[in-house]
Amino acid sequence: MQQLQDDILELRSLNERQAMHSQVEERDRSLGFMVAHSPQREVEILQDQLLAEFEAAQQAGHVLNPRDILVMVPDIQVYAAHIDAVFGKLDRDDPRYLPFHIADQGNATKRLC
16 A cells, blocks of 8 residues: 555656566555446445454454444445445344444435444
8 A cells, every 4th residue: 555655646657666666565455446236236345345354353453443434435325325225234233233324415314323
């Protein structure tokens, strides 16, 4: 991730980065790209990834809280119903439950869990 941050800061192109013959550490999973066929599937993948990160942090003895996570989307109106459907389907006592809040919806009211 540090290489990416440095490339952005220095406005370095991909060709310049490749010419530097540097490689990203294989362990660096701070940035990933996935393909999904719909917003619903994107949110399902997000939930799976978040649950995996929380479990990995717990196993490593680290503290990761839901309030430490911020997910941004280009148009929340497209995703709001899918977020509710995926994250809202689990009961609070389910170990997979993640509290969530959907912001920036204008006058629409969403629940804060």
